[in-house]
Amino acid sequence: MKRIAIIGGGIAGLSAAYELAFQQRAGAPIEFVLFDAASRLGGTVETVRRDGFVIECGPDSWVTEKPWARDLALELGLEGELVPSRDDRRKTYLVQGRALTAMPDGMRMMVPVQWAGVLDSPLFSWQAKLAYLREPKLAEQLKTSALDAASSSRDESVRDFVFRHFGSEVADTIAAPLLAGVFGGDIASLSARAVLPAFVALEREHGSLVLGLRQRRQAGDAPAAIFTTLRHGLAGLVEGMESHIPASGIQRGMVVASIERTGEGWVVHRASAPGASHLASQTFDAVLVATPAKTTAKLFGAIDERIGELLPQQSSSAIVVALAFSADQASVMRIPRGFGFLVPQTAAQYGPYQPISDDDMEAIARRALLACTFVDQKFPQRAPENSVLLRAFFGGPSVAPLLTESDATLLKLAQTTLGRIVGKLQEPSIALVRRWPDSLPLYEVGHLNRMAELDVRMSQLPHVRLIGNAYRGVGLPDLIHSGRTTARELVAGLIGS
Numbered sequence: 231m232k233r234i235a236i237i238g239g240g241i242a243g244l245s246a247a248y249e250l251a252f253q254q255r256a257g258a259p260i261e262f263v264l265f266d267a268a269s270r271l272g273g274t275v276e277t278v279r280r281d282g283f284v285i286e287c288g289p290d291s292w293v294t295e296k297p298w299a300r301d302l303a304l305e306l307g308l309e310g311e312l313v314p315s316r317d318d319r320r321k322t323y324l325v326q327g328r329a330l331t332a333m334p335d336g337m338r339m340m341v342p343v344q345w346a347g348v349l350d351s352p353l354f355s356w357q358a359k360l361a362y363l364r365e366p367k368l369a370e371q372l373k374t375s376a377l378d379a380a381s382s383s384r385d386e387s388v389r390d391f392v393f394r395h396f397g398s399e400v401a402d403t404i405a406a407p408l409l410a411g412v413f414g415g416d417i418a419s420l421s422a423r424a425v426l427p428a429f430v431a432l433e434r435e436h437g438s439l440v441l442g443l444r445q446r447r448q449a450g451d452a453p454a455a456i457f458t459t460l461r462h463g464l465a466g467l468v469e470g471m472e473s474h475i476p477a478s479g480i481q482r483g484m485v486v487a488s489i490e491r492t493g494e495g496w497v498v499h500r501a502s503a504p505g506a507s508h509l510a511s512q513t514f515d516a517v518l519v520a521t522p523a524k525t526t527a528k529l530f531g532a533i534d535e536r537i538g539e540l541l542p543q544q545s546s547s548a549i550v551v552a553l554a555f556s557a558d559q560a561s562v563m564r565i566p567r568g569f570g571f572l573v574p575q576t577a578a579q580y581g582p583y584q585p586i587s588d589d590d591m592e593a594i595a596r597r598a599l600l601a602c603t604f605v606d607q608k609f610p611q612r613a614p615e616n617s618v619l620l621r622a623f624f625g626g627p628s629v630a631p632l633l634t635e636s637d638a639t640l641l642k643l644a645q646t647t648l649g650r651i652v653g654k655l656q657e658p659s660i661a662l663v664r665r666w667p668d669s670l671p672l673y674e675v676g677h678l679n680r681m682a683e684l685d686v687r688m689s690q691l692p693h694v695r696l697i698g699n700a701y702r703g704v705g706l707p708d709l710i711h712s713g714r715t716t717a718r719e720l721v722a723g724l725i726g727s
């Protein structure tokens with residue numbers, strides 16, 4: 231019998247454990263234990279269900295185009311739970327000053343799939359509109375430079391990539407806030423190859439992103455809805471997978487302090503916890519490490535320091551504040567129609583950069599507010615009829631001082647900051663705050679080359695693999711896919727050896 235440890239029970243580690251349980255039931259001679267520091271599995275995936283509201287504290291949906299989260303939901307018998315985003319009502323606003331300006335219809339992120347709406351949008355200056363119109367004419371030139379880059383594995387920043395196609399205004403006003411919501415980082419340091427692989431591939435094939443997307447659209451190659459979620463929340467995936475794992479295979483509240491290589495395999499040492507009944511150390515034949523990048527670097531510090539150097543060195547923190555309003559409360563508020571708004575972090579938004587004093591929490595919160603989702607409008611059945619559910623997302627470089635503030639302060643700051651943009655808010659009937667420190671690793675320029683070196687380094691260590699959001703994708707579908715595939719490969723390697 232081969233013994234496998236999984237360290238970290240976020241969506242990646244849990245998907246691996248679920249796959250191992252599946253293999254076990256199919257007769258594979260394995261035993262496994264999933265260790266998680268927290269008292270609850272799922273990591274950043276957490277749903278609170280209260281008084282008819284379904285409140286996501288971390289991710290709220292997945293990108294429909296990638297099949298693996300949906301496949302998992304179907305396997306778990308959650309077919310009836312699958313809910314597409316209400317794309318017929320899709321309207322996303324950008325904050326300009328205190329006003330909200332709608333993004334034009336027919337945009338795929340920062341790329342227009344149709345001109346109607348874009349050319350008369352007040353969001354863009356005439357220079358940006360000209361840049362949009364010019365991009366298809368540069369197709370050959372863009373294709374040539376893309377192919378050069380591909381053959382040399384050359385990377386560039388997301389900002390440079392978008393700039394080459396559409397100029398600086400589109401990069402800073404549209405691409406930056408769209409990606410800040412996902413990666414929380416500065417597009418001038420994020421890697422185009424790692425963060426925008428689909429657009430990089432499109433450039434290679436078509437040169438022009440505008441022409442490439444149009445051709446795909448004409449070929450009927452677009453998903454029905456952009457986002458998919460579960461009716462009762464994404465925790466359904468966590469609960470579903472957990473129910474397939476034997477209780478003996480899960481140890482919650484277990485902080486792993488270090489791992490050590492021995493002649494026969496790996497020893498997992500837990501952090502000392504007075505009075506804890508768990509064994510202090512356990513030996514395994516193989517280990518799957520599914521912890522956040524910083525922890526992973528620490529775990530490998532004594533084994534191979536270079537591994538820590540290759541992992542993302544920067545990560546961004548997030549704070550989510552959810553505010554739920556009953557139908558009565560909502561009736562006196564004026565939330566615009568749409569999915570929500572994004573806040574560009576540009577000088578146009580805030581004026582020339584001015585340092586903010588450390589105790590001016592309101593100014594810090596204004597700068598750290600990246601987005602707000604009008605949850606009750608984005609997905610059906612997230613809130614009782616006529617009530618309102620808002621989710622503010624704070625992140626980026628300004629968020630750090632907010633992480634140590636109390637829930638009550640963060641709640642007040644969210645109300646004031648959102649109130650400036652959508653009008654005064656009532657006292658919410660439910661409010662909750664979640665802090666996610668260092669939860670989003672930044673894939674900086676050169677990331678994929680570092681990942682290739684990491685693969686080589688890891689292949690020199692027997693029966694140990696890395697999974698999670700530090701490597702090749704931060705979204706749920708990618709993490710589910712890599713967690714399951716890696717677990718399968720690990721078992722094949724172990725049993726074959």
Ligand SMILES: Cc1cc2nc3c(=O)[nH]c(=O)nc-3n(C[C@H](O)[C@H](O)[C@H](O)COP(=O)(O)OP(=O)(O)OC[C@H]3O[C@@H](n4cnc5c(N)ncnc54)[C@H](O)[C@@H]3O)c2cc1C
Nearest residue numbers: 238240241242267273274289290291486698699704705706
């Ligand atoms: C606010 C927010 C919103 C997001 N929205 C979306 C979205 O809408 N759609 C989407 O696809 N993605 C979204 N993401 C990204 C996605 O949620 C994450 O990338 C993903 O959940 C990370 O999963 P993971 O398993 O890699 O890590 P985590 O969820 O961070 O899990 C790591 C686990 O390791 C455990 N751990 C840490 N240290 C130790 C230790 N020493 N010993 C034992 N256990 C340890 C932790 O307790 C945790 O459970 C969002 C992320 C955030 C923060």
